[in-house]
Amino acid sequence: MSATPTAWQRLMRHPTAIICLVVLAVIVLAAILGPSYTGYGYAQTTDQQFASPSFEHWCGTDLHGRDLLTRILFGARVSLMVGLIGTLVSLIVGVAYGMIAGYRGGRVDALMMRFVDVLYCLPRLIYIIVLITSLSRFTKNSPEARLVLLFTGLGIMEWLTMARIVRGQVLTLKEQQFVLAARTLGASAPRILIRHLLPNLLGVIIVYLTLTIPTVILGESFLSFLGLGIQAPQSSWGSLISDGAAAINSVRIYWWLIVFPGLAMGATLLSLNLLGDHLRDIFDPRTTKA
Amino acid sequence: MLVFFIRRILGGLLTLFIVISITFFLMRAMPGNAFTKERKLPPAIEKNLLAKYKLDGTVWQQYRGYMSDVLQGDLRLSTKYRSRTVNEVLKQTLPVSMTLGGVAFLIALAVGLTLGCLAAIGHKTMLDRVSMFVAVLSVAIPNFVIAPLAILFFALYWHIFPVAGWDSIRHVVLPATCLALPFAAYVARLTRNSMLEVLNQDYIRTARAKGVAEARVVLKHALKVAILPVVSFSGPLAANLLTGSLVIEQIFKVPGVGAFFVNGVLNRDTFLVGGVVIVYSTLLILFNIIVDVLYTFLDRRIQLA
Numbered sequence: 001m002s003a004t005p006t007a008w009q010r011l012m013r014h015p016t017a018i019i020c021l022v023v024l025a026v027i028v029l030a031a032i033l034g035p036s037y038t039g040y041g042y043a044q045t046t047d048q049q050f051a052s053p054s055f056e057h058w059c060g061t062d063l064h065g066r067d068l069l070t071r072i073l074f075g076a077r078v079s080l081m082v083g084l085i086g087t088l089v090s091l092i093v094g095v096a097y098g099m100i101a102g103y104r105g106g107r108v109d110a111l112m113m114r115f116v117d118v119l120y121c122l123p124r125l126i127y128i129i130v131l132i133t134s135l136s137r138f139t140k141n142s143p144e145a146r147l148v149l150l151f152t153g154l155g156i157m158e159w160l161t162m163a164r165i166v167r168g169q170v171l172t173l174k175e176q177q178f179v180l181a182a183r184t185l186g187a188s189a190p191r192i193l194i195r196h197l198l199p200n201l202l203g204v205i206i207v208y209l210t211l212t213i214p215t216v217i218l219g220e221s222f223l224s225f226l227g228l229g230i231q232a233p234q235s236s237w238g239s240l241i242s243d244g245a246a247a248i249n250s251v252r253i254y255w256w257l258i259v260f261p262g263l264a265m266g267a268t269l270l271s272l273n274l275l276g277d278h279l280r281d282i283f284d285p286r287t288t289k290a
Numbered sequence: 291m292l293v294f295f296i297r298r299i300l301g302g303l304l305t306l307f308i309v310i311s312i313t314f315f316l317m318r319a320m321p322g323n324a325f326t327k328e329r330k331l332p333p334a335i336e337k338n339l340l341a342k343y344k345l346d347g348t349v350w351q352q353y354r355g356y357m358s359d360v361l362q363g364d365l366r367l368s369t370k371y372r373s374r375t376v377n378e379v380l381k382q383t384l385p386v387s388m389t390l391g392g393v394a395f396l397i398a399l400a401v402g403l404t405l406g407c408l409a410a411i412g413h414k415t416m417l418d419r420v421s422m423f424v425a426v427l428s429v430a431i432p433n434f435v436i437a438p439l440a441i442l443f444f445a446l447y448w449h450i451f452p453v454a455g456w457d458s459i460r461h462v463v464l465p466a467t468c469l470a471l472p473f474a475a476y477v478a479r480l481t482r483n484s485m486l487e488v489l490n491q492d493y494i495r496t497a498r499a500k501g502v503a504e505a506r507v508v509l510k511h512a513l514k515v516a517i518l519p520v521v522s523f524s525g526p527l528a529a530n531l532l533t534g535s536l537v538i539e540q541i542f543k544v545p546g547v548g549a550f551f552v553n554g555v556l557n558r559d560t561f562l563v564g565g566v567v568i569v570y571s572t573l574l575i576l577f578n579i580i581v582d583v584l585y586t587f588l589d590r591r592i593q594l595a
Contacts (some may be wrong), residue, residue, distance in 0.1 A: 121309045121571040129555045130316045218432055225434050225537055226552055238434075245438040245541055253446060262435035269430040277426070 010282050017278045020271035027268055031080055034073035042066070042074035043233035053256050060256040062243060068256065071235045072264050078236040079217050079265070082151055086216035087209060089155025094162025095205060099193050101163070102170025113167065116160050124157040124219075129228060131156070143234060150229060154219050158212055165208055169201055203283035210276035214269045221265065237265040298582070302575035306568070313567045314356060317560040318349050343369050345560075356561070360568070366561040370553055376565035379550055384569065386456060387539070387546035390469065391531035393462055397470035398477055398531075399524065403517070405474070406481025410516075411508060413486060422482065425475035437468040437541045454543040465542040469535050473527055477520055485516040518588060525581035529574040 011017050035042060044066060051061040059068035101112040131153045132146075173179065174197070182192050221238025223229035225245075230236040244257030331339070340346040344355055344366065359366055365376035405425065409418040428436070444464060445453040451464045488494065489512055497507050536548035547566060554562035 118305050118308045118312070121305055121574055122312060123551075123567060123570060130320055214430065221432060221434070222537065226540070228556075241432075241435055241438075245434065248438055248441060248446070253442060255442065258435065258438050258442070262431070262439070266427075266431040266435065269432075270427060273426055273430045 011278060014278050016274055020275045020278075023267055023271045024275075027076060027264070027271075028080065030073055031076035035070055035077070038067060038070040038073065040067035040070045042070050042235060044070075052254075059260040060254070062257060063247065066233075068240075068260060071240060072237070072261055075230075075235040075237045075240050075261065076264060076268075078147070078230060078234065079220060079238070079268075081147075082154060082220040082236070083213040083217040085148075085151040086155035086158065086219070087212045089152050090158040090162055090212055090216070091205065091209060093156065094159035095166050095198075095201070097159065098163040098166030098168075099170050099197065099201075102167035103174055103189065103193060103197070105171070105174075109167070113164070116163055119160055128153045128157055128219075128223065132228065143231065146231070147234075150220065150223070154216050154223075157219060158216055162205075162208055162212065165204055166201060169204055170197060173197055173200055207276060207280045207283050210272055210279055214272045214276075217265070217269065237261050241265070294582075295579075298579050302579065305575060306571050309571045310357070310360065310564060310568060311353070313564055314353055314560065315349070317555075317558065317563055318352065320558055343367055343561075345369075356564070360564075365565040365568070368554070368559055368562045370557040370559040370562060371550075376561050379562060380547065380565055380569065383545065383547040383550055386544060387548065388532050390462065390466055390539070390544060390546060391528075391535075393466040394470040394473070395524075395528055395531045397466060398473035398527065399520070401470070401474040402477025403481050403513075403520065405478040407485060407508060407513065409478065409482040410485035410489060411504075418482075421478065425478045428471045428475040429479075433468050433472055433535070434537045434541065436471060437465070437538060440464055440468055441541070454541070456542075456544050461542075465538050465544055468542075469531065469538045473531070477523065480519045480523060481516060484519045485512060488512045488516045514588060518585065521584050521588065522581055525577040526574060528577050529570065532573055 040046075045064045046061065046066070048057070048061050049063060051057055053060045057067050057069065059072060062068055062071070097112065097116075101109045132149060135149055179192060179196060182196050187196070217237075220229055220236060221241065224236050224238030225242040227242070230239045232239070240261035241258060244254070244261060247254045247257050337346070344359075345352060347355075356366070363377075365380070368374050368376050368379055371379060405421045409421045412418045441453055441464070444450045452458075452461055455461050485508075489508075494507060494512055497511050498504075502511070536552055538544070539546045539548035547569075550562060551566045553559070554566065
């Protein structure tokens with residue numbers, strides 16, 4: 001754990017990383033506080049259809065006259081929650097799976113990793129759609145339950161890479177002296193895994209975490225874009241961009257429907273990606289020399 | 291070499307078998323069947339329909355029947371697109387997706403390698419910073435944001451390319467570019483990093499000391515080694531691109547395999563989805579084997595075993 005403060009200090013030396021953190025903090029704050037201060041509800045319709053950006057509606061309105069800014073901020077809640085919960089699920093599954101495979105080694109390891117290889121061959125879309133449709137009986141009456149299902153489903157899709165990375169690390173770590181020492185002192189396997197190996201994996205996990213969040217957010221937008229994710233009148237960045245893309249025609253151009261949700265999403269994903277890159281430079285000794 | 295081929299192909303077939311099985315059982319695990327969505331059918335008709343599409347009997351019987359049909363190259367009838375076989379649907383849509391994906395693959399490699407080399411040569415100069423920022427940007431901004439914007443500017447404002455459709459070469463440019471963009475960016479980053487590592491090595495210094503021109507050093511001596519990570523990435527990339535991007539095909543109204551796949555999953559069309567998964571997995575396995583073989587040609591130190 002002692003590596004954490006120095007890593008933090010090293011991160012603070014990169015101006016880009018600070019900017020990224022600030023941008024993310026602003027977006028998170030706006031998502032939490034924003035929707036109650038815009039003066040409109042996310043589902044509140046008005047008779048001003050497709051109004052361009054003005055003082056009344058900073059980002060304009062959509063087909064049903066709903067305030068786009070409110071919908072983007074509400075969508076930020078959904079998209080960020082998806083990112084967090086989905087990543088958490090992928091973290092728990094992936095780390096546990098990778099640690100067990102790496103620590104047990106031998107035939108168990110070979111079998112578990114072959115299974116991961118096979119899952120890599122399956123289009124991930126299938127998992128999630130099957131999950132959502134087969135459980136839709138229970139979520140028919142509550143959009144919230146549907147959201148939770150979506151969140152966990154997206155997390156379940158993304159654990160494969162995490163499992164591979166963690167397993168590779170555990171394979172080298174478990175051969176080291178301190179593990180041997182712990183084992184001679186009579187520590188049980190779960191104790192070695194959690195108390196001795198997990199802290200050493202923290203760096204890799206944190207790096208990969210910042211890179212998984214954007215993947216999960218993208219996954220949700222992808223589903224919403226295809227009409228499988230968030231259902232109207234709820235919104236996520238993906239569903240807003242999808243609506244915007246659908247409203248493109250050669251007669252009139254409602255650019256704000258694409259540009260503003262795209263900007264919100266782009267800024268978030270860009271910050272997370274840049275942050276992840278910097279963290280990788282800090283934690284991964286191999287890339288620092290390049 | 292021969293042993294390697296046999297082992298890899300056997301392993302690939304096993305993977306393929308498991309993937310088909312998982313897909314089949316996942317699709318059959320969904321509640322209801324392909325015909326429950328429409329208005330309630332009389333039981334007799336539903337029974338006949340299920341028999342026609344070979345969806346009657348226990349799941350185990352269905353599975354065995356399906357597997358033996360697949361082995362004989364019959365991917366069965368689609369339940370969503372009635373009276374068409376999956377083979378027909380694939381025959382019609384795959385060439386479209388493959389053209390789009392193939393062009394995108396070439397664009398991604400060409401643009402990515404060029405940008406990556408330029409960034410590595412101009413390491414820590416403006417060229418490097420700008421091209422890497424553009425790379426991060428196009429990885430971060432999803433192509434379904436870029437695609438509508440591209441339509442907005444290139445088709446609606448400037449009238450350079452058609453808005454959507456699939457009739458001529460000009461229709462390929464926008465969707466292929468949008469599809470290739472994030473992958474080009476990823477290739478660029480891979481190339482830059484491995485190129486930087488290679489350029490620091492002794493044999494490169496030797497070449498420079500002998501007075502070999504810088505362009506020749508990079509293109510002839512360094513690229514041959516630096517390209518290895520890109521080669522291993524290009525296997526899964528090609529499989530992904532060739533089966534098409536659902537989103538890009540939808541935005542540009544390209545009649546590829548993507549829309550059929552999504553509709554297939556949504557309508558519980560087990561056999562259509564199975565067919566697409568078979569094609570996708572086969573391509574993925576095949577490309578991974580090709581990548582391994584390519585490796586031995588690029589790096590003679592690697593022995594296939």
